[in-house]
Amino acid sequence: xxxxxxxxxxxxxxxxxxxxxxxxxxxxxxxxxxxxxxxxxxxxxxxxxxxxxxxxxxxxxxxxxxxxxxxxxxxxxxxxxxxxxxxxxxxxxxxxxxxxxxxxxxxxxxxxxxxxxxxxxxxxxxxxxxxxxxxxxxxxxxxxxxxxxxxxxxxxxxxxxxxxxxxxxxxxxxxxxxxxxxxxxxxxxxxxxxxxxxxxxxxxxxxxxxxxxxxxxxxxxxxxxxxxxxxxxxx
Amino acid sequence: xxxxxxxxxxxxxxxxxxxxxxxxxxxxxxxxxxxxxxxxxxxxxxxxxxxxxxxxxxxxxxxxxxxxxxxxxxxxxxxxxxxxxxxxxxxxxxxxxxxxxxxxxxxxxxxxxxxxxxxxxxxxxxxxxxxxxxxxxxxxxxxxxxxxxxxxxxxxxxxxxxxxxxxxxxxxxxxxxxxxxxxxxxxxxxxxxxxxxxxxxxxxxxxxxxxxxxxxxxxxxxxxxxxxxxxxxxxxxxxxxxxxxxxxxxxxxxxxxxxxxxxxxxxxxxxxxxxxxxxx
Numbered sequence: 001x002x003x004x005x006x007x008x009x010x011x012x013x014x015x016x017x018x019x020x021x022x023x024x025x026x027x028x029x030x031x032x033x034x035x036x037x038x039x040x041x042x043x044x045x046x047x048x049x050x051x052x053x054x055x056x057x058x059x060x061x062x063x064x065x066x067x068x069x070x071x072x073x074x075x076x077x078x079x080x081x082x083x084x085x086x087x088x089x090x091x092x093x094x095x096x097x098x099x100x101x102x103x104x105x106x107x108x109x110x111x112x113x114x115x116x117x118x119x120x121x122x123x124x125x126x127x128x129x130x131x132x133x134x135x136x137x138x139x140x141x142x143x144x145x146x147x148x149x150x151x152x153x154x155x156x157x158x159x160x161x162x163x164x165x166x167x168x169x170x171x172x173x174x175x176x177x178x179x180x181x182x183x184x185x186x187x188x189x190x191x192x193x194x195x196x197x198x199x200x201x202x203x204x205x206x207x208x209x210x211x212x213x214x215x216x217x218x219x220x221x222x223x224x225x226x227x228x229x230x231x232x233x234x235x
Numbered sequence: 236x237x238x239x240x241x242x243x244x245x246x247x248x249x250x251x252x253x254x255x256x257x258x259x260x261x262x263x264x265x266x267x268x269x270x271x272x273x274x275x276x277x278x279x280x281x282x283x284x285x286x287x288x289x290x291x292x293x294x295x296x297x298x299x300x301x302x303x304x305x306x307x308x309x310x311x312x313x314x315x316x317x318x319x320x321x322x323x324x325x326x327x328x329x330x331x332x333x334x335x336x337x338x339x340x341x342x343x344x345x346x347x348x349x350x351x352x353x354x355x356x357x358x359x360x361x362x363x364x365x366x367x368x369x370x371x372x373x374x375x376x377x378x379x380x381x382x383x384x385x386x387x388x389x390x391x392x393x394x395x396x397x398x399x400x401x402x403x404x405x406x407x408x409x410x411x412x413x414x415x416x417x418x419x420x421x422x423x424x425x426x427x428x429x430x431x432x433x434x435x436x437x438x439x440x441x442x443x444x445x446x447x448x449x450x451x452x453x454x455x456x457x458x459x460x461x462x463x464x465x466x467x468x469x470x471x472x473x474x475x476x477x478x479x480x481x482x483x484x485x486x487x488x489x490x491x492x493x494x495x496x497x498x499x500x501x502x503x504x505x506x507x508x509x510x511x512x513x514x515x
Contacts, residue, residue, distance in 0.1 A: 049291075053391060053393060054287070054392070054393045054395070055392060055393070055394045055395070055479050056393075056394070057395070057396075057397050061294060073292070073294045074294075075295050076295075077295055077383065077384055077398060078293070078294065078295035078296065078383065078384040078386075078395065079293075079294040080287075080291040080292070080293065080294070080395075081291060081292045082290065082292070083288075083289070083290055083291055083292050177290065179290050209290065
């Protein structure tokens with residue numbers, strides 16, 4: 001009986017000790033420090049939008065980023081970018097008061113990740129809860145799942161490539177998000193044919209979207225001027 | 236011979252001031268729309284895309300010549316028929332009103348040649364009117380607002396077409412709009428062959444188009460069964476050229492139906508005119 005009690009005590013102790021070895025605040029701090037090595041970058045992007053109600057060709061653009069949160073998008077033609085996560089930086093998670101909790105270990109696409117839940121404190125943040133899958137060996141966020149107040153949930157999946165043999169930056173980001181029930185003012189476009197009649201049947205279908213951004217030709221820490229970001233800031 | 240007859244008919248058409256009403260109306264209306272869009276276009280565009288902007292950041296400008304031309308074509312293809320009937324309704328009935336039928340038919344030409352030349356002249360007028368609309372809206376629009384991607388907002392889809400993928404669609408759309416307007420011309424021409432006063436065909440054609448448009452727009456079960464038989468239902472199918480991918484079946488079907496209507500109206504007008512007892 002005593003032996004059984006002892007085994008249970010040891011197992012229980014392990015249960016408490018394991019989470020403490022994955023200190024979520026420390027992990028997030030290391031991720032931020034890794035990201036802080038990048039002061040600025042410019043990168044060519046290929047944007048693929050896959051939303052049921054939206055048909056558009058793939059677009060090319062150039063994104064300029066400068067710490068802490070300056071972003072400028074340059075495109076020869078018209079481009080659409082997901083509103084959430086475009087200017088993603090781990091700093092945004094730590095800028096406001098939050099509580100971080102270790103959740104579990106999980107293998108994601110063959111990479112061992114630590115799953116951390118981040119709950120913003122107070123009522124000012126639009127994010128209700130974020131779950132982060134972090135590759136501790138490289139201090140990189142591999143996946144984020146966020147629930148937000150106005151826009152529902154968003155999942156961002158990352159793939160990285162090593163730039164200049166030093167920095168890990170995303171080579172692909174896949175955004176999966178809820179698109180609000182969209183209604184279009186048909187009166188303006190003058191549509192009054194059979195298409196509009198189908199609308200009623202599909203009006204309540206929740207719409208999901210996927211945007212894949214492929215990054216190439218990174219130029220990191222080139223000392224981008226602040227003037228560049230005064231032209232137009234996308235937030 | 237027929238070319239000479241068409242030339243004479245065109246001369247007659249362009250000698251009447253009412254012929255220029257359509258051109259003047261387009262010349263005034265299109266720049267007014269351009270001016271309004273120049274100042275308020277972005278607001279309209281923002282309103283149209285407000286739902287999309289909740290999820291996406293827009294980079295670049297969608298307010299360009301193509302977008303304005305699309306809006307104008309959408310708005311005017313419903314109203315241009317009225318401008319066409321002013322001329323087409325007068326083609327045969329005008330001769331009766333003026334009392335020139337007998338003089339005309341004493342010439343060494345067949346009735347078929349007379350009626351065909353008049354119809355061809357009306358057809359050319361219709362083409363010129365749509366061409367003028369294209370020049371004014373697309374030409375002037377591109378000059379003022381420049382080139383760019385075209386956003387097409389439908390009742391349940393948004394299509395964004397690449398700037399290089401738009402011009403040929405407009406060319407085909409204007410071509411299709413010309414066919415649609417030619418059907419209107421042939422209908423007014425048919426009514427014109429029935430009466431001896433030009434007012435009747437003009438009002439009859441307008442009334443028929445208004446009634447058909449209302450029936451086409453109403454989402455009532457009884458009307459749904461009638462709608463496929465109304466030619467106005469197909470006139471606005473120039474929009475099909477702005478679909479991605481193109482629905483060839485629908486385009487061919489619409490084109491065939493409009494062509495069939497055109498031939499039917501013209502054929503009936505020819506038959507009536509050949510059998511007509513000329514008393515004036």
